[in-house]
Amino acid sequence: MKIEEIENEIIDEFGVYDDWMDKYEYIIELGKDLDLIQEANKTDDKLIKGCQSRVWLDSEMKDGVLKFYADSDAIITKGIISLLLRVFSGQKPEDIVTADLDFIDKIGLQEHLSPTRANGLLSMVKQIKLLALQNVEK
Amino acid sequence: MRKFDVNTVRKDFPLLARQVYGKPLVYFDNGATAQKPQVVIDRINQFYKEENANIHRGVHHLSQVGTDLYEESRKTIQGFLNAKFSEEIIFTKGTTDSINLVAFGYSKMLKPGDEVLITEMEHHSNIVPWQMACEYSGATCKYIPLNEKGELDLSQIDSHFNSNTKVVAVTHVSNSLGTINPIEKLIEKAHKVGARILIDGAQSLQHFKVDVQALDVDFYVFSGHKLFGPTGTGILYGKKEALDQLPPYQGGGDMIKEVKMSGTTYNELPHKFEAGTPNIAGGIALKTAIDYFDSFDIQELQKYEQELLEYAESEIKKLEGIRIIGEADEKVSVLSFVVDGAHHFDVGTLLDKQGIAVRTGHHCTQPVMDYFGINGTVRASFAFYNTKEEIDQFIQALKRALTMLG
Numbered sequence: 001m002k003i004e005e006i007e008n009e010i011i012d013e014f015g016v017y018d019d020w021m022d023k024y025e026y027i028i029e030l031g032k033d034l035d036l037i038q039e040a041n042k043t044d045d046k047l048i049k050g051c052q053s054r055v056w057l058d059s060e061m062k063d064g065v066l067k068f069y070a071d072s073d074a075i076i077t078k079g080i081i082s083l084l085l086r087v088f089s090g091q092k093p094e095d096i097v098t099a100d101l102d103f104i105d106k107i108g109l110q111e112h113l114s115p116t117r118a119n120g121l122l123s124m125v126k127q128i129k130l131l132a133l134q135n136v137e138k
Numbered sequence: 139m140r141k142f143d144v145n146t147v148r149k150d151f152p153l154l155a156r157q158v159y160g161k162p163l164v165y166f167d168n169g170a171t172a173q174k175p176q177v178v179i180d181r182i183n184q185f186y187k188e189e190n191a192n193i194h195r196g197v198h199h200l201s202q203v204g205t206d207l208y209e210e211s212r213k214t215i216q217g218f219l220n221a222k223f224s225e226e227i228i229f230t231k232g233t234t235d236s237i238n239l240v241a242f243g244y245s246k247m248l249k250p251g252d253e254v255l256i257t258e259m260e261h262h263s264n265i266v267p268w269q270m271a272c273e274y275s276g277a278t279c280k281y282i283p284l285n286e287k288g289e290l291d292l293s294q295i296d297s298h299f300n301s302n303t304k305v306v307a308v309t310h311v312s313n314s315l316g317t318i319n320p321i322e323k324l325i326e327k328a329h330k331v332g333a334r335i336l337i338d339g340a341q342s343l344q345h346f347k348v349d350v351q352a353l354d355v356d357f358y359v360f361s362g363h364k365l366f367g368p369t370g371t372g373i374l375y376g377k378k379e380a381l382d383q384l385p386p387y388q389g390g391g392d393m394i395k396e397v398k399m400s401g402t403t404y405n406e407l408p409h410k411f412e413a414g415t416p417n418i419a420g421g422i423a424l425k426t427a428i429d430y431f432d433s434f435d436i437q438e439l440q441k442y443e444q445e446l447l448e449y450a451e452s453e454i455k456k457l458e459g460i461r462i463i464g465e466a467d468e469k470v471s472v473l474s475f476v477v478d479g480a481h482h483f484d485v486g487t488l489l490d491k492q493g494i495a496v497r498t499g500h501h502c503t504q505p506v507m508d509y510f511g512i513n514g515t516v517r518a519s520f521a522f523y524n525t526k527e528e529i530d531q532f533i534q535a536l537k538r539a540l541t542m543l544g
Contacts (some may be wrong), residue, residue, distance in 0.1 A: 020159050020491040025542055052483040052499055052514070073513075074481035075543060076488075 001003050003095055006087050007103035014107035023108070024076065031078030037069040037106060048120045048127060053077045055120035059131045064133055068128065072120070079122055080112050088128055096132035101125065142442065148523050150175040150430075161493030164528045164535075168274045169313055169472055169519030170497050171363045172344060174196050174427070178367060181426040183475070185419040193418055194392055204418055212408070212426035213246075219358065219375050220349040225407040226381065229421050232372035233340040234263040236359035237307070239374055239411060240336055242269035243384035244305050250276035255306040255333070257282040257290055258509060261313050262502040264338045268307055277304070284509045285345055288315040288464035292323070299331045306335040310342035314501035315464025316447075316472030318342070325355055334380055340364055344521070345443060345470040347436050349473040356380045367427030368420040374411070381407055388413040414485065437520040446520045450529045457537065463515050471520040482514040482544040488539035489516075494532050 001009075017023040036048065037058045048055040048124050053074035060067045068089040072078045087097050087103070104113055148154050151173045156163050165173060175281050185207075191200035193208050209224075216224045230236045248254070254268050258281050272279045283336040285291040290308075299306075311318050321337055328335040336357035339348060344365050350358050357380060362371030376384070386393055386404055390413030395403040404410045450473050454460050459478035477485055486498030499514045500507045507513055518532060 021488070021538070021542075024488060024491060028542055052486075053481060074483040076484045 003087055003091055003099045010083060010086070011106050012104050024079075027079030027083075027109075028075050029079070030082040031075045034071065034078050034082040035067075035069050035089065037071045041069075042071065053120055054106045055081065055124050057124055057127055059128075061093075061135050064092060065095050066096060066132055070124070077112075077121065080109060081124065083109075084121075084125065084128070088132075093132040093135035097129060097136060139435050142434050142438045144442070144523065144525055149526075150177070151523055152179070154523060158493050158495075160489055161216065162531075164531050166495045166520060166523075166532060167495045167497050168344075168521040168524075168527070169341060169364075169517060171369065172366045172521055173523070174366055174368070175430050177428045177430055178423050181423040182368060182419050182436045185422055188308070190419075192415055195275040204422075207422045207425075208416070208418055211421050211514055214425040214428055215373055218432060219373075220351050221375055222351060223378055226375055227418050228374040228376065228380055228381070228408045228411045228474075230299065230359075230372040230374050230411075231370050231417070232361040232363070233338060233359050234267075234372075235479070236357075236372050236374035237264055237336065237338065239387040240357055240359075240376070240384065241271045241307075242387050244268075245271035245274040246385050247383070248272070248275035248277035248304055251302060252277040253300070253302045254279045254302045255282065255303050255328075256280075257308050257319075258284045258505050259288075259290060259312045259315070259319070259503070260307070260309055260505075261338065261340070262504070264307050264309055264336075265505070268305075269509065282308075282427065284506065287466050288312065288317050288506075288510075290317075290319055291465045292320070295323070295327060297325045299333070301331055303328070303331050303333040307338070308335070309338040309340070310348070311339075311345065311470050312464065312466075312503070312506070313341045313472075314474055314503040314515065315466065316469040316474065316519075317464060317466035318470060320468075321355070322353065325353060332500050341434045341472075342471065344431070345406050346440050350375050360452040362420065362424040365424075365427055366431055367424040368417070370417045371420040371424045378407065381411070386410050386413070389416045410423075434522075442522055443520055446524055446526065446529065447471040449526055450518065450532070452519070453529060453533045454536070457533070457540065459540070463510055463512070472517060473519070474515040476512055476515050477540060477543075480540065482516050484543055485516050485536070485539055486502075488542060489532070489535050492531075492535035492538065494535045496532075 037056050041058050042056045046056045046058050053072055056071045058069045068085050070081045104110055153173045189203055191204045194203040212224050212227045215227045254272055254277055256268055269279055284289045308324055310321055325335050334356040336356050339358050339360040343360050356377050358375040360373055363369040393405050393410050394412040395405050461476050463474045482498040489496055497517045
């Protein structure tokens with residue numbers, strides 16, 4: 001599926017929740033399905049430090065698409081990473097570079113990607129884009 | 139003296155009536171900043187609507203009115219702390235600014251071989267400026283360690299003080315643990331070796347009375363915004379002779395006696411430390427905040443806050459997997475805790491979505507977190523306008539969060 005299609009799918013999924021706690025219940029569930037980075041790969045160069053929670057991110061280029069693996073010490077952060085990886089992982093690097101993340105606003109999670117939140121997610125998105133850019137150039 | 143009744147008092151604070159995410163707000167982040175009573179908000183408005191002018195320099199009517207109001211505020215703060223002279227009260231931007239002012243002065247006065255003594259419990263703002271002062275001067279920074287209850291370990295107290303100790307900086311109350319430190323003892327020890335001592339009062343004055351003369355403290359610092367006043371206001375109290383010894387921190391208007399191209403002579407206290415146009419409206423409204431707070435019997439407020447703390451602690455102990463961080467014998471109304479198997483960020487986020495405002499993280503006290511081997515806590519900090527019903531809502535919300543995270 002294309003990035004935009006996946007984003008629309010996520011927006012539809014979140015459309016059913018009008019209660020914040022139900023929404024977070026779902027995010028926590030998503031966190032459990034995250035494509036985890038291997039424990040051995042959780043090295044300092046893969047660590048994105050936030051003030052509140054930490055994020056590890058690894059990637060691998062395979063058959064022309066970029067695959068991502070990640071983890072976090074906070075489950076809500078993990079859930080949001082899971083959403084981001086659903087959008088980005090398995091896509092062509094050039095599509096990742098140009099993708100926008102409006103869907104995060106549309107499902108009401110923009111606070112987690114604000115520069116002041118310091119939970120590592122915004123830095124993770126930047127890192128994903130950077131990794132994609134490096135692979136476009138190859 | 140105004141009789142304390144929590145339901146009446148809550149009406150003084152308009153923000154407490156608001157909702158977040160469609161839920162009534164439960165504001166338990168008073169350690170970060172306190173809410174403002176309507177009288178303080180009105181005072182700021184009144185200044186800008188009717189009195190705004192620059193102070194200390196104009197001949198015109200409004201400038202004189204503003205100057206008088208600002209100086210009246212200084213006198214109120216002098217009275218509140220029981221300082222001997224009004225020029226011992228220096229207006230700053232806040233606690234951090236006050237500490238930096240003093241530490242900067244010491245960076246010019248300390249020499250290699252001199253020692254600065256702080257503690258493991260300090261907020262970063264009472265660590266970093268002293269580390270910088272040591273870096274600039276070649277002095278050494280030492281510290282008094284913690285014990286497992288979250289108190290200062292004073293078992294070896296005498297070993298920390300010696301004739302090289304020039305300045306000691308200690309918090310009166312820990313922001314992340316709530317511990318009240320026995321500062322009388324530390325002041326006595328500091329003076330015995332001829333050192334000056336600065337006490338960080340950012341977390342104390344909103345909970346109990348402080349008398350700087352009775353304490354015989356050299357410097358006492360606090361922020362206006364944690365004391366129901368405006369942000370960007372703070373105070374440095376310093377004994378006159380201690381302030382006279384310190385070189386000025388910032389240069390500029392107001393702090394000079396005479397400026398020649400060949401050099402400058404500095405103004406008298408307090409102006410020597412008040413360069414530039416200050417936060418005039420804030421300084422004036424800080425008086426209003428202190429007058430408001432001081433209109434109560436502060437001991438009565440303290441007793442009520444202690445009841446809230448005891449109630450919250452007893453309720454939270456009924457839940458499984460909760461560990462309270464900071465169990466000092468003497469505590470203010472701060473409840474810091476960790477949850478087995480749940481990250482503080484997750485707990486804080488799920489409380490937030492239920493209308494409960496707490497602080498999560500290391501609270502700018504990374505050494506405290508390192509001591510306890512954790513990377514953060516959830517901190518609920520109560521003010522006298524909080525209620526037992528709010529604690530019940532908090533416990534309910536916490537239970538729900540723990541179920542979701544379990």
